[in-house]
Amino acid sequence: MTQTVGQQLIIAAIPGLPALVFLVLALFGRYLKEGAQYVAIFGVATSLVFSFFALLSVAGVIGDGQPIEFAVNWIDLGEGGSFQMGVYIDGLAAVMLVVVCFVSLMIQLYSGGFMQDDARFAWYYAVLNLFTASMLGLVLAPNFIELYVFWELVGLCSYLLIGHWFEKPQAARAATKAFIVTRIGDAALFIGIIMFWRATGTTSYQGIAEAAQAGFIGGSLFTAAVVLVFVGAIGKSAQFPLHVWLPDAMEGPTPVSALIHAATMVAAGVYLVARTYDIFVQSPAAMLVVAYIGGFTALMAATMALTKKDIKRVIAYSTVSQLGYMMLALGIGSFTAGIFHLYNHAFFKALLFLCAGSIIYAMNSYNVFEMGGLRHRMPITFWTMVIAGLSLAGIFPLSGFWSKDAVVASVFAEHFYVLFGMALLTVFLTAFYIFRAIFLAFMGEPRSEAAGEAVESPGIMTGPMVILAFLSVVSGFVGTPIRNYFAEFVVPSAFAAETLALEPEAFSFVLAALSVAMAVAGIALAYAFYVPKPEWASALAYRFSSVYTFLDKGWYFDDLYDRVFVRPAMATGRFVREFDRRTLSGLISGVGRGFLGAGERLRPLQTGGVQNYALFILLSVLVLGVIVGAIAGAQYAFLMVALIAVVTLTAVAVGARL
């Protein structure tokens, strides 16, 4: 379909405005100071309005309901083709645009309170907006090259924001770790893109999907390329085995964690798989990899979250686990369920982080064992967090229930029974760990002085929390089995649906009841362990201390990577440094010293005596003469030289005697 220039400008302004805000704040932030937030909020609010315009246009309310699509040439290689910068908005992209803008807006409102008095307030807002702009650009991208540009920008912004408090060494390390670990995925993604481009001559998703259908790329090469693209998604979405950066990323400011976990960074990986679904479905092997990585990650991260003391880390592992659900759904072919979960997850996960931030703001501690009894002191935070927790646990009728149930049900319907068991177990663990954190923080007696004196956060922070809590309840209603608007709007392409040959699944009351029962059991167990009988939990932890430590250390992944990758890399670095210092540097300065020494040796030749110089000149002429004479064989020249030689030697002899 074609749009007017005005419409195209509005679409381009969706990522353009936050990018502009970034420039303004980066250049004039020092004059705006606290005023920076108003500029930022104005920018992202306008983007949100424009995103709604795109959503309504794609939905057919104000337009023709066709995907919005346009592009300009970016790099023209002549014969070699060209790279385009463009826009492609279908239902999936439109929903993502609205979610990203909305969550970003909520977080920017909240940050005004949370980041008050921060030394780099304006810079924080600047990067927050660049982050939003990058993610919006990534969502709009119709081809891999454009996606990759924004993909890297997202990585850069996450680095800057995680390391916002870079004076803390842990924050600086966490930022570096996040950057390096995701770069592994990025490198794989780039290799995948190059493989596709080499084989098909295009980088557009549609072009590659069509080329693969037509057989220009296939077999193991195709599978390898698809899996490499998925490795990129693994890195960004913190899936096993590249999940280690996300818990450490908690060193950043809490609103940043909310943004990273809900809308921008980690959603990018899931979105990439969904966006390139036409390519993924053509490789059943790659789809299986996606499904099993997702299912395994969901379970693994849920177990890791069980024992964490840091409330933000509990939520961080929960993100890893929930992203695993999304990957699992996409991998088994349940496109809509996966994206639906991504959409619902954005709201309740952002809310969980904002609640955690509110607690941290109130008592300046991350440790749940130092909290307790906050129920009465922070009622808004308590109730919003309970709503978010229930939604995360998947309790009827909150939003998390609808999407999680859709995922679990489709896993069962597609006959992946092992994955189904893992998913169901994860539901139980999820409910347990999130309510463990909530009960520890809000119930019982205050376990520290700070907890006893905590007060509710200001309205600028609780406001966004209440809005998000409302959405955590209702956002799922667009996808209920009664009338599934979401599934009508966000659909895989006809080609993908045909390739997967999915059967339309009916809502299963048995499965829904089963998953809710698991969740309730988890909550009940958490209640039993942490409210009436807290000593049970510590006794159990003591009894199975090795298991406890294993979970607490995150299955020793950090230690493993430290041994296998980090230390050898460090050792290589040290070796290279020593090689550089000893061998190369020694070589260079050795040459220098050689010339210095030679100069020192030659110094006595410069006697300052004119006659010595004359003697050298004469001797040189003699030598030259001998050479010329020998080459040319000229008798007279030779004769002259012989004569000069005799005279000179006599002169030297006489001179020496005098």
Next chain:
Amino acid sequence: MPPQAQQFIDALNATIPLEGYLVVGAIMFAIGAWGALIRRNAVVVFMCIELMINAVNLTLVAFADYLPGARGAGVGYAVLVIAVAAAEVAVGLAIALAVYRTRKTVNVDEVDLMKG
């Protein structure tokens, strides 16, 4: 006239071969070089340099006569050398004078400011 005398006169009248000039030039050059290398008095050193220059001039002129193909280039060159030598002596003696005024000596051994 006795035959020996006639022989002597013939020998004197005979064209002097090139080697004669060259040998004389070489000897002059050698004496000049020897003097320039071993004499301490700067003025004498200059005189020896003049001797070397004139040895070269003699050689040039001899070759100019001996090699008609050169069309007298050697002679022209000799004139140039004489001019340069005059300039060189002017400068050189001025230096010697300046050295004498500052150091009260013309002994080249004692002038070694440039010693490395």
